[in-house]
């Protein structure tokens with residue numbers, strides 16, 4: 001990460017602006033709602049849902065989070081190497097071959113089987129140390145975790161292993177965003193029953209957690225003493241029905257580009273691969289240097305919209321790997337270098353990532369994660385540009401130096 005003057009684009013004008021003040025705002029919203037006693041774990045896996053894990057993690061730790069979570073060891077190492085020293089929980093499976101890395105980088109694994117716990121314990125004893133872990137219970141997600149029938153017995157056995165410190169117990173909710181609360185209530189009942197039985201048998205847990213963003217908004221009883229915030233921290237609602245429930249989110253990411261060509265084409269002109277679009281009138285077409293390799297789905301061909309001069313412009317023809325075309329006939333004065341907003345707001349106009357996700361039959365999470373690394377991330381803090389992460393440019397600099 002280098003400090004450079006904004007704007008300074010890489011080879012082509014296509015970039016994402018990440019407003020870290022919005023991430024801080026979103027976390028403050030939760031802090032107000034959940035009160036001071038419940039901790040916040042900032043979920044920064046998948047490179048911070050495409051926003052850049054390091055910058056998001058730094059902001060989150062300054063804005064009320066007390067720990068971080070990623071999916072696997074390598075994601076955590078990147079955070080440590082960037083200087084983050086907060087506790088980091090690994091949500092996924094950690095292979096015992098990686099235990100030395102856990103110790104070296106002070107990472108906390110999720111454990112959901114006795115055999116892994118035993119190997120972890122033996123490793124701890126061999127190295128004359130005590131190692132932390134969180135236990136995971138599968139109360140109905142059907143993904144990873146101890147099953148309810150075995151959980152109490154296995155947890156009690158794990159608790160007796162030397163060299164281990166059970167720092168937390170958690171479960172993951174499968175349907176926390178739904179208006180019908182029944183399934184989540186059943187999951188929480190199972191989870192509570194397991195915790196109560198463990199407590200009765202003398203096993204207690206400093207941290208108890210179940211809530212992702214949806215549950216943190218929708219199910220106060222799922223908050224326990226820690227919530228794990230992902231999508232909402234980035235300013236996106238986990239589902240549309242969760243808007244207006246007391247948490248006012250602002251998206252942190254705006255995806256932008258610039259017009260690289262404006263041309264008038266006659267009626268009947270074909271646009272892009274396969275000639276799937278033919279103009280029905282003389283048309284003003286603008287070319288935008290963003291394509292599916294950047295994360296703008298090809299399924300938005302002849303469907304999606306972008307903003308230019310605050311107006312919506314339809315994508316015409318097939319989205320190419322690195323470029324797309326829009327009809328700007330209805331927008332006065334469109335010129336070369338005009339700013340194009342692909343997801344976000346511009347002069348009163350708005351194209352949300354949720355709208356694009358709907359059009360391609362997916363969710364905002366997937367489109368955020370799909371934003372390719374070749375799109376530089378420009379960070380804004382305290383209302384002004386602060387830094388850039390531009391992997392392609394960094395690569396060129398390292399080749400030249």
Ligand SMILES: Cc1ncc(COP(=O)(O)O)c(C=O)c1O
Pocket residue numbers: 043091172211212213214228229230231232238
């Ligand atoms: C175990 C776990 N907890 C919390 C989260 C965060 O979820 P969300 O982004 O919906 O807040 C995730 C993300 O998938 C997860 O896997």
